[in-house]
Amino acid sequence: MLKDYFRNDPDVIEVKYMPKELALKDLQESLGPMNSVLAGFTDNPLPSSFELKLKGEALDPARISQKTFRLKGLAGVDDVQYGEKWLASLFTMTRGVKIVTGILSVVIFIAIAFVTYSTIKILFYRRIEEIETLKLLGATRGFIRLPFLLEGTFVGTAGGVMGLIGLSVIYSFTTSRIIEFLPSLRGMLIFFPSSTYLAAPLVGAVLSLAGSFLAIGKIKY
Amino acid sequence: MIQFTEVSKYYDNQAALKDATFSVGRGELIYVTGPSGAGKTTLLKLIYRAEKPDVGKIRVADWDVGDLKQRTIPYLRRNIGVIFQDFRLLFNRTVFDNVALALRIHSMHPAEIKERCLEVLKDVGLKHKAYDFPKHLSGGEQQRVVIARAMVSRPTILLADEPTGNLDADTAIIITKLFKEINARGATIIIATHSQGGHGMRAFMYCLKTAAKNLWHEKWINLLTVLSIAVGLLILGTFVLLTMNMESSISRWSSGFGLAI
Ligand SMILES: Nc1ncnc2c1ncn2[C@@H]1O[C@H](COP(=O)(O)OP(=O)(O)OP(=O)(O)O)[C@@H](O)[C@H]1O
Ligand SMILES: [Mg+2]
Numbered sequence: 125m126l127k128d129y130f131r132n133d134p135d136v137i138e139v140k141y142m143p144k145e146l147a148l149k150d151l152q153e154s155l156g157p158m159n160s161v162l163a164g165f166t167d168n169p170l171p172s173s174f175e176l177k178l179k180g181e182a183l184d185p186a187r188i189s190q191k192t193f194r195l196k197g198l199a200g201v202d203d204v205q206y207g208e209k210w211l212a213s214l215f216t217m218t219r220g221v222k223i224v225t226g227i228l229s230v231v232i233f234i235a236i237a238f239v240t241y242s243t244i245k246i247l248f249y250r251r252i253e254e255i256e257t258l259k260l261l262g263a264t265r266g267f268i269r270l271p272f273l274l275e276g277t278f279v280g281t282a283g284g285v286m287g288l289i290g291l292s293v294i295y296s297f298t299t300s301r302i303i304e305f306l307p308s309l310r311g312m313l314i315f316f317p318s319s320t321y322l323a324a325p326l327v328g329a330v331l332s333l334a335g336s337f338l339a340i341g342k343i344k345y
Numbered sequence: 346m347i348q349f350t351e352v353s354k355y356y357d358n359q360a361a362l363k364d365a366t367f368s369v370g371r372g373e374l375i376y377v378t379g380p381s382g383a384g385k386t387t388l389l390k391l392i393y394r395a396e397k398p399d400v401g402k403i404r405v406a407d408w409d410v411g412d413l414k415q416r417t418i419p420y421l422r423r424n425i426g427v428i429f430q431d432f433r434l435l436f437n438r439t440v441f442d443n444v445a446l447a448l449r450i451h452s453m454h455p456a457e458i459k460e461r462c463l464e465v466l467k468d469v470g471l472k473h474k475a476y477d478f479p480k481h482l483s484g485g486e487q488q489r490v491v492i493a494r495a496m497v498s499r500p501t502i503l504l505a506d507e508p509t510g511n512l513d514a515d516t517a518i519i520i521t522k523l524f525k526e527i528n529a530r531g532a533t534i535i536i537a538t539h540s541q542g543g544h545g546m547r548a549f550m551y552c553l554k555t556a557a558k559n560l561w562h563e564k565w566i567n568l569l570t571v572l573s574i575a576v577g578l579l580i581l582g583t584f585v586l587l588t589m590n591m592e593s594s595i596s597r598w599s600s601g602f603g604l605a606i
Contacts (some may be wrong), residue, residue, distance in 0.1 A: 183595055211595070218591040225584040232577040239577075243570040247563060257433045260395060261494075262422030263450040279567055283574025290575060291582040317589065324582060328574050 126200060130176060135191070138177035144170050171202065185212040233331055236283070240276050240335030248272060248340055272340050273333060280332020284325035291324070292316060346371045346502065346533045347392060352401030354387050361387040365401070374524065374534040385537035386430055389504045392535075393425045394418050405502070423451065426495035430506035430537075432487055434479045434494075440466070441475040444494045451498065465497045468523055470516070484511040492520060496527060503527065505536045 130139045142150075147170040182188070188211065192204045248255070258268055295316050347369040354362040362384040369375055377385050390396040391403055394410050403410040408421050426447075434443050441462055448458045466472045469489040479487055488511045495503060505524065509517035528534050 214591065214595055218588065218595060221584065221588050221591060225581075225588050228584055229581055232581045236574050236577050239570055239573050243566055246566060250563065254435050254437075257435060258446070258450065259419070260393065260422065260427065260429070260433065261447050261450055262419045262425075264419045265416070267450050267452075275567070279570050280574060283571045284578055286571060286575035287578030287582060290579045291586070294579070294583065295586060316586070320582065320586075324578050328578060332574065 126174065126198065129198070130174060135178050135182035135187075136176050137179055138175075140175040140177075142173045142175060144168050144172040147171075147173065183211070183215070185215050233327075236280070236328065236331040237335035237338070240280060240332035241339045243279065244272050244276050244336040244339035247275065269340050273336050276336025276339075277329050277333045280328035280330070280335075281325045282328075283332070284328025287328070288321065288324040291320070346373075346406060347535070348402075348404040349391075350402040350404075352391065352398045352403055354384070354391060354396060355399050362391070369533060369535065371533055372528070372531050374528040374536070377535060377537040378539060380539055383539075385539075386506055389427070389506055389535065389537055392502070392504060393422055393427055419450075423498070424500055425502045425504060426498060426500035428488075428491050428495045428503075428505040428508045430510075432491050434487060434490060436478065436480050439476050439478055440471060440482070440490050443479065443490055444497050447494050447498045461497055462493075465493045468496075469493045470519065485513065485516060488512060489516070489520070492523075496523075499527075499532075501532060503532050503534045505534065507538055508536060509538070 127139060127141060130136050145168065148168050151170065178188075182191070188206065192206070195201055195204050255268055349365045349367050352362060352365045353360060365388065377388060379385055387396060391398055392405055392410065394413055398411045401411075405421065406424065408417070410421065413421060435446070438446070444462045444466060445458050448461065463472060463475065466475050469492055471486060471489050471493065474482060474486065479490060482490065488508070492505075492508060495505070503524070508524075509520055512520060524534055524536065
């Protein structure tokens with residue numbers, strides 16, 4: 125049986141059998157009032173089919189075309205369809221965006237740490253007189269450094285929150301626009317991942333803390 | 346309590362203090378006198394380790410001050426109250442906060458800090474100006490804030506550099522009486538002074554200069570930083586979301602993988 129063959133394939137997550145009668149009914153329903161066009165057919169023009177859902181790592185274009193070739197050779201299989209062109213270009217595009225994102229994250233992470241580093245350095249030199257007095261009063265290194273670390277972390281968290289707000293505004297705006305034009309993409313666009321709400325302020329805070337730490341790390345005392 | 350043994354301090358090969366040997370016992374109150382430039386301030390700075398001796402040995406309580414590790418310096422200074430000749434008040438904080446700072450570095454309880462600060466401000470006759478900023482105070486009032494700050498932590502050693510230089514005769518007497526009182530409670534006190542005044546002007550001008558510092562700018566610096574971080578994360582987030590959406594659309598695409606039989 126074909127179904128068992130698919131079931132045993134480790135790349136396949138889900139197998140759905142679509143008999144031709146059901147396929148016709150589906151089509152009729154989706155055509156709605158226009159289903160009279162199907163009245164001209166005495167025979168059911170649609171084939172029975174299997175729909176396979178594959179694992180993410182099996183979606184590499186090379187593997188897919190190999191698999192298609194193998195499936196086509198099976199007895200009883202007339203045709204194998206998938207959006208090969210679409211999938212391949214989406215795949216290369218995703219890979220490109222992924223690389224850009226990777227490089228960008230390194231650059232931006234360093235930039236955030238550096239921006240806080242400079243800010244804390246500036247603030248430090250502006251308050252050098254105050255720090256000198258604190259030292260003369262007997263303040264420890266920790267007592268002097270703590271406000272700067274807190275300030276840096278606060279600035280980073282605030283930056284993260286603001287970035288998050290901007291991001292969600294842009295996201296909801298663009299997705300609503302896209303869905304307006306291509307309603308079929310509705311299911312494809314994943315929801316704004318909730319982990320972002322934590323990640324953005326956290327990334328800002330951690331990087332800024334690191335930046336401020338570097339900025340005041342060399343205070344001689 | 347304080348012991349100098351053949352101590353010398355040079356600034357640019359010029360001796361500010363040469364071969365000083367003396368000792369001050371616990372609970373003594375002594376005056377260091379001499380004309381301007383004699384090295385009085387230098388002597389006091391050597392005690393609280395704002396300067397290091399070039400030659401000789403300095404002992405304060407159990408510390409070998411010349412040899413102190415950087416990390417231990419704060420703990421030496423916590424036992425020493427200093428009335429700085431140049432005041433060293435923080436002009437962006439109120440009188441109360443300036444005094445409280447000397448206790449906050451000990452991480453004392455806020456309620457106790459408040460009580461002790463107000464008490465010592467009353468002693469120097471400035472309780473009614475506790476929440477004013479130092480720049481609105483006269484030279485003599487500022488000096489009394491410095492005195493309050495030096496005394497509030499009840500140090501075992503009090504170093505007073507020209508403590509009555511800006512005060513009128515009556516206030517000077519009150520302050521001197523105050524020194525005698527804390528000396529009676531067991532503190533060791535060294536007062537540096539020269540007979541005639543004249544330093545008031547310089548100290549006051551110094552204060553005016555620092556008062557001009559504008560703290561408002563710091564907010565803008567911070568805001569700018571916040572904005573740049575926000576923009577950075579915004580750009581990055583856009584790309585991350587784009588990647589995630591593209592990946593999810595690939596995996597959703599797989600459900601459309603159909604076979605016709
Ligand atoms: N940081 C410094 N750099 C260079 N020279 C200094 C420094 N501090 C003090 N001196 C010099 O050391 C000498 C002693 O200065 P010091 O401040 O100890 O005098 P003083 O007795 O306190 O005088 P005054 O009564 O005017 O306060 C002066 O000649 C001064 O110019
Ligand atoms: Mg002096």
